[in-house]
Amino acid sequence: MRLLSRHYDESMARWEPGARERLVVAAVDLFTEQGYDDTTVAQIAARAGVTKSTFFRHFTDKREVLVAGQETLSQLFAEGIADTPAGASPLQAVAAGLRRACGAMGQLNREIGARLKAAIAASEELRGRDALKSVSLAATITTSLVARGAPEATAQLAGELGVLALKRGYAKWAEAEDAAPEDLVRYTLEALDELRDASAALG
């Protein structure tokens, strides 16, 4: 499963994003240009070159355009943790979650990431939603680890490490001009290692 899948358009003989992906790009661009509140579903559909009913086949409202990818990410992260062997440490389980979640992100996520960052910087409401995404993902990781028997404090700390590793790895991936899609997994796992080493230096 990819967070944003593409289909191969034979008539154009190149990779072309599908309606869902075009809707996400259009929505994020409009949120950046004119603000989240002032953007309507009709405008998003028009910018993406689809009808409103196509929009509503993919999303229930404009808010869902922003959260749909996040819910998939959290779900993949939780599945990666749940599939880890019982004897694995909390950080090994977090690494498995990162592998599963990041393995599903493609080039389009890189492109949308930069746009989304600008939209979030421009809107306090979107900053709140973005913060809520981090808090929700940390809570998902914590719950998944507690379900495996980790003590709550350990699970909470591991949840924060997972989110930080994802943020640091994603930032490096989004900023590196020549990064390949598969580099995201490597960057986030390197960030997790770095954070584990940092935890030994906390004093």
Add this chain to the structure above:
Amino acid sequence: MRLLSRHYDESMARWEPGARERLVVAAVDLFTEQGYDDTTVAQIAARAGVTKSTFFRHFTDKREVLVAGQETLSQLFAEGIADTPAGASPLQAVAAGLRRACGAMGQLNREIGARLKAAIAASEELRGRDALKSVSLAATITTSLVARGAPEATAQLAGELGVLALKRGYAKWAEAEDAAPEDLVRYTLEALDELRDASAALG
């Protein structure tokens, strides 16, 4: 400096919250009862038994009622870190920040905390603001530690530990029926110790 100070009302011979505190309690109660969006400054002032101009002597708008305490908390935390001797470890600096910030919270914070939790649970907008508060405080701690020469990964991790310790200590304090104001500092420092021990068990 207290986050919510009280003045001694001699005519009533008991501790009585001042206008600012009554405005905060009234606002949080109204947000819970009827939602954040549907609450006006006029309603908050009326509930608190003050005029609208008194409201505007304390706050610029209803949003500021929620964030004013948070900004003071972040500022105190940063001052506590900045005043720590240069040789202190990142976690010792975080502990000093917790001591400074939590030492300023009184009984009224306990009472408002429970109300605020209900208001936040009832509103997605307030959940977003609450998440942003956590992210902002973590960023403040990180910046304060980087300014003291801590590597960025260490400082970010310490920032998350500081926020988690505050959340865990505050929850225990708010839930304990007979906790004294000064117990908050102890609870958050115990939570910080527990998280440091947990970091050794991450694997």
